[in-house]
Amino acid sequence: MDLSAISPALLLASLMIGATPLLLAALGELVVERAGVLNLGVEGMMILGAICGFAMAVETGSPPLGFLAGAVGGALLSLVFAVLTQIFLANQVATGLALTLFGLGLSSLLGQGYVGIKPPSTARLDLGPLSDIPLLGRAFFSHDWMVYLSLFLTLATWFFLSRTRAGLKLRAIGENHEAAHALGLHVVAIRFAAIAFGGAMAGLGGAYLSLVRVPQWTEGMTAGAGWIALAIVVFASWRPGRVLLGAYLFGGVTVLQLNLQAAGSALPVEYLSMSPYVVTILVLVLISARRSRGTAAPASLGKPFHAVS
Amino acid sequence: MISLVRRPQPSRVWAWATPILAVLLTVIAGSLMFAALGKDPVAAIRTIFYDPLFDPQFAGYSRPQLLVKAGPLILIATGLALGFKAGVWNIGAEGQYIMGAIAGAAAGLALYPIEATFIFPLMVIAGALGGWIWAMIPAILKTRFNTNEILVSLLLVYVAENLLASVAVGALRNPEGGGFPGSRNLAQWASSANAELIADTGLHWGVVAAIIAVIFAYVLLHRHLTGVHIRLAGQAPRAARFAGVNPNRLVVFCFAISGALAGLAGIFEVTGPAGQISIDFNVGYGFTAIIVAFLGRLHPVGILLAGLLMALTYIGGELASFMLGIPAAAIQAFQGMLLFFLLAVDVLTHYSIRLGSKRLA
Numbered sequence A: 001m002d003l004s005a006i007s008p009a010l011l012l013a014s015l016m017i018g019a020t021p022l023l024l025a026a027l028g029e030l031v032v033e034r035a036g037v038l039n040l041g042v043e044g045m046m047i048l049g050a051i052c053g054f055a056m057a058v059e060t061g062s063p064p065l066g067f068l069a070g071a072v073g074g075a076l077l078s079l080v081f082a083v084l085t086q087i088f089l090a091n092q093v094a095t096g097l098a099l100t101l102f103g104l105g106l107s108s109l110l111g112q113g114y115v116g117i118k119p120p121s122t123a124r125l126d127l128g129p130l131s132d133i134p135l136l137g138r139a140f141f142s143h144d145w146m147v148y149l150s151l152f153l154t155l156a157t158w159f160f161l162s163r164t165r166a167g168l169k170l171r172a173i174g175e176n177h178e179a180a181h182a183l184g185l186h187v188v189a190i191r192f193a194a195i196a197f198g199g200a201m202a203g204l205g206g207a208y209l210s211l212v213r214v215p216q217w218t219e220g221m222t223a224g225a226g227w228i229a230l231a232i233v234v235f236a237s238w239r240p241g242r243v244l245l246g247a248y249l250f251g252g253v254t255v256l257q258l259n260l261q262a263a264g265s266a267l268p269v270e271y272l273s274m275s276p277y278v279v280t281i282l283v284l285v286l287i288s289a290r291r292s293r294g295t296a297a298p299a300s301l302g303k304p305f306h307a308v309s
Numbered sequence B: 001m002i003s004l005v006r007r008p009q010p011s012r013v014w015a016w017a018t019p020i021l022a023v024l025l026t027v028i029a030g031s032l033m034f035a036a037l038g039k040d041p042v043a044a045i046r047t048i049f050y051d052p053l054f055d056p057q058f059a060g061y062s063r064p065q066l067l068v069k070a071g072p073l074i075l076i077a078t079g080l081a082l083g084f085k086a087g088v089w090n091i092g093a094e095g096q097y098i099m100g101a102i103a104g105a106a107a108g109l110a111l112y113p114i115e116a117t118f119i120f121p122l123m124v125i126a127g128a129l130g131g132w133i134w135a136m137i138p139a140i141l142k143t144r145f146n147t148n149e150i151l152v153s154l155l156l157v158y159v160a161e162n163l164l165a166s167v168a169v170g171a172l173r174n175p176e177g178g179g180f181p182g183s184r185n186l187a188q189w190a191s192s193a194n195a196e197l198i199a200d201t202g203l204h205w206g207v208v209a210a211i212i213a214v215i216f217a218y219v220l221l222h223r224h225l226t227g228v229h230i231r232l233a234g235q236a237p238r239a240a241r242f243a244g245v246n247p248n249r250l251v252v253f254c255f256a257i258s259g260a261l262a263g264l265a266g267i268f269e270v271t272g273p274a275g276q277i278s279i280d281f282n283v284g285y286g287f288t289a290i291i292v293a294f295l296g297r298l299h300p301v302g303i304l305l306a307g308l309l310m311a312l313t314y315i316g317g318e319l320a321s322f323m324l325g326i327p328a329a330a331i332q333a334f335q336g337m338l339l340f341f342l343l344a345v346d347v348l349t350h351y352s353i354r355l356g357s358k359r360l361a
Helices: A008-034 A042-060 A063-087 A092-114 A128-132 A136-140 A145-163 A165-175 A177-182 A187-213 A225-235 A240-262 A269-290 B012-036 B041-049 B059-086 B093-109 B119-145 B149-169 B205-223 B225-235 B237-242 B247-271 B285-295 B300-323 B328-345
Strands: B002-006 B351-355
Touching: A008 A042, A008 A136, A008 A145, A008 A165, A008 A187, A008 A225, A008 A240, A042 A063, A042 A092, A042 A187, A042 A225, A063 A092, A063 A187, A063 B328, A092 B285, A092 B328, A145 A165, A145 A187, A145 A240, A165 A177, A165 A187, A177 A187, A187 A225, A225 A240, A225 A269, A225 B149, A240 A269, A269 B119, A269 B149, B012 B041, B012 B300, B012 B328, B041 B300, B059 B093, B059 B205, B059 B225, B059 B247, B059 B285, B059 B300, B093 B119, B093 B149, B093 B247, B093 B285, B119 B149, B119 B247, B149 B247, B205 B225, B205 B247, B205 B300, B225 B237, B225 B247, B237 B247, B247 B285, B285 B300, B285 B328, B300 B328
Parallel strands: none
Antiparallel strands: B002 B351
C-alpha cells in the first residue's frame, strides 16, 4: 500500500465534499425530530432528490435549478409522509419505511434515461486570495458553493432552533405536543412545515450526491447515506453543532476508506466498503451506552398526535 | 368539517376491508402511473394480476413461480410481524436472509462432494443459525446498551451485502468456475438440492417451512401466553411491564424468531430457485416482506394471503416488463404505493369519521 499517494490537503477537501450530503440530510431530519416526528424515509427522499436534481440539471444545464428541483422532489415526497402520519395518523416507523421503499422504486423509474450521463459541473465559489493559501486553501477554500451553503444552513438551523420564537414553538411541540396544543400552537401545521423542510434538505443532500459528489446517476446510489444521516442525528444528541461534527466524522470515514481502496490497501475492498456502516453502528453503541441514564431525544418523538378537542 | 373520532375498539369489519380497499386504490393509482408511462393501463393491470394465473401461454410457467416467490416472503414476513406487533422493529431482514444463505451454503460446501442425506438438513440448521446470529447483534445491543434497533438492523444489511460480495469472490467461490464470482451450484448437487417436492407446483421445502411458520405463529399469537405478551407490549408497553412482561426478553425473542426465519428463507433460496451464492442472489425479499407483513395486518393468515398477492405482483411485473416494456422499477414503486394506501386507509380501523362540526366533549 502506498500511503504517500494520499495527500492530506486533498483528503481534507474530499472529506468536506463527502460530508456535505450527510450534513444536509441530517440537519433536515434534526428539525423534523425536534418537532417530535420520526421520519425514517430520509433514504427515500434523498434518492428522489438525487434523480430530480440530476434530471433537472441535465435538462436545463443549470446546477442551481437542479438543486432546487432536488429540494422540491424531496419535499413533495415528505408531504406524503406528513399527510399519512399527521392527518391519517399512520404509524411513523412504518410510513417512513414505505417512503424509502417507494422512493427507491420511483427514483429508478424516473432515472431510466439518465444512466451514464455527466451532469453540468457546479460552480466553485470564488474566495479570492483565501484559495491561494498553501494547503489550507486547497483543503477548505476551493469548494463549490453548496459546501458553504450547508455550513451556513447549520448555523441558521442552530439560530432558528435556539434563538427564535418559531424555533421555541417547534421545540415545545416536540417535547410535549399535548401541552403545546393546549397553549394554542398549531401542532399539525408546524409539524407539516418541519417535515417539508426535512424533505427539502434530504432532497438537497441527494442532489449534491448525484451532481457533485459522484457525479453521476446510478440506481440506489445513496447506498445507505440516508440511514447514516439518521444515525448522525442520534449521535449529535439532536444538536445542530454536533450534527456538523458527526457529518464530518462519518464523511471522513467514507472518504478515507475510498482513499485506502485507491491506494491499494491490503484489506479487501468489501471490508473497506462496509467500514462506514460498521463505524456508524459502533458509534451508536458508544453514544447509547454512555447515555444510559437519560436520553436527549425530544419527549414526544414518534408519538402520534390526535387533538380530541 | 370532517373529524376523526377514536373507536373504543378497532373495527373488525374494517380490519378485513382495509387491505382490500388499499389494493383497489393501488390498482387505480398504478393505472394512472402506467398511463403516465404511455402504457395501456388496462392491459398492464391485466398482465400483472390475471395473465400469470390464467393466460394459457404463460400460466404453465408462472403458476409454480407463485409459490417459489411467496415462500420466502411469507417466511420472513411471519417473523417480522411478531416483532412489529410487539413494537420491536427488525427492518434488517434482508441482511439476516443473506447471512442465513451464506452460513447454510458454507456448511454444505465444506462437505462437498460427499453425497449424504444429512447434508441438506445440516445446511438448513446452519442457515437458521446464520440469520439468528445476525439478528442477535441489534437485539443484544438494544437490550444491553439501548442502541436503536431500527438503525442497527438496517445498517447491518449493508455490512451483510459486502460480506456476500466478499465470499462470492473469495471463500465460497467455485474453484472450478473459471474465476467467475459465485459459488458451486447447490441446486445441482444432489445432497444440497432444494428440489420441487411435487413437479410443476413450485412447492419446495421453503414453502413447507413457510406454512409451518404461519401455523406456528398463529398458535403462538392466539393460543399461547407469549402471544398475549407480544400484543400487550405493542399496545401498552407500560401495562405490559406491570403484567410481568420482560421487555428485553421480548426484544431478543422477536429478533431471534425473525432472524432465524429470514435465515431459513435465505438457505432455501440459494439451494433452490437461486441455485448458488452470487453477488446479487438477494432480490430484496427482506424489504418486500415488510410490505407483506403490513398488508397481512400482522396476522399470520393475512400474511399468507398477502405473500401470495405480492408474489403475483413480482411475477406479473416480470411479465409486464417482458410483454409491455414496463420497467421493473415501476413495479417496485407500485409495491411501495400499496404500503402507502394501506397505512392511509388503516385510519378507518381505529377511527370513525364524523361529518359536521366538532362537538366539544
